Amino acid sequence: MQLVSVWNPKGGQGKSLIAINLSAAAVELGLKPLVVCDDPQGTATLFSRGGRLSFDVVEKMPAKKPNADLVIIDHGARDWDLPPAPIVLMPTKPDRSDIATYQDAVSLLRPTGKKVIPIITDAQGHRASHARAVRAMRKIGAFELRSSGVYGRAAEDWMSIFDPSLNTAYKVGERRSEFSAILTAVLNLQNQPGQFAAEVA
Numbered sequence: 001m002q003l004v005s006v007w008n009p010k011g012g013q014g015k016s017l018i019a020i021n022l023s024a025a026a027v028e029l030g031l032k033p034l035v036v037c038d039d040p041q042g043t044a045t046l047f048s049r050g051g052r053l054s055f056d057v058v059e060k061m062p063a064k065k066p067n068a069d070l071v072i073i074d075h076g077a078r079d080w081d082l083p084p085a086p087i088v089l090m091p092t093k094p095d096r097s098d099i100a101t102y103q104d105a106v107s108l109l110r111p112t113g114k115k116v117i118p119i120i121t122d123a124q125g126h127r128a129s130h131a132r133a134v135r136a137m138r139k140i141g142a143f144e145l146r147s148s149g150v151y152g153r154a155a156e157d158w159m160s161i162f163d164p165s166l167n168t169a170y171k172v173g174e175r176r177s178e179f180s181a182i183l184t185a186v187l188n189l190q191n192q193p194g195q196f197a198a199e200v201a
């Protein structure tokens with residue numbers, strides 16, 4: 001069983017979106033994921049209650065080892081406590097203030113030796129400042145979740161973007177591939193020592 005935290009103390013960076021959609025990507029691969037909604041706002045729990053997710057969401061880390069291949073903790077905003085998982089997915093949006101908080105948070109992780117997977121979310125390609133942020137994040141090996149309206153459509157019905165009803169949505173295949181790539185990295189990382197150098201130069 002692999003334990004992953006999705007962590008960034010700033011709200012609105014894409015943590016819940018990643019917890020939900022990465023889990024859905026894992027189901028596509030035949031894995032059994034479990035989301036732990038560690039956020040008082042309860043976004044992942046709302047998705048689970050309202051919709052038709054193909055995996056479970058629980059509100060507390062199970063006391064006993066859960067029957068799951070992949071446990072993804074969706075952390076809340078303003079949570080500056082170091083995340084418990086050995087692998088930490090760190091999404092950031094591209095605005096300067098977002099990147100600044102990301103830097104502060106990632107520097108806390110550095111001494112822990114945890115493996116960090118940086119992710120840049122929701123960058124509008126036509127904005128120069130966003131393009132710069134994407135380039136800087138790419139240099140440190142970040143994954144990219146491009147800005148897309150499909151997330152809004154999915155959220156309206158508390159679905160992941162892997163829901164079959166979105167099969168004909170604009171470029172949904174590309175958006176799904178972005179999650180499959182992150183999932184592959186997570187699954188490969190468990191066998192690798194060391195961590196990413198995740199600070200943006």
Ligand SMILES: Nc1ncnc2c1ncn2[C@@H]1O[C@H](COP(=O)(O)OP(=O)(O)O)[C@@H](O)[C@H]1O
Nearest residue numbers: 011012013014015016017121122145146147148
């Ligand atoms: N790549 C993206 N394209 C479009 N919207 C995005 C993208 N990434 C994040 N968002 C939107 O940003 C908002 C905040 O995302 P959320 O996952 O709730 O953040 P957090 O859990 O970090 O607070 C949501 O409305 C989400 O749909």
Ligand SMILES: [Mg+2]
Nearest residue numbers: 015016039043
């Ligand atoms: Mg959230």
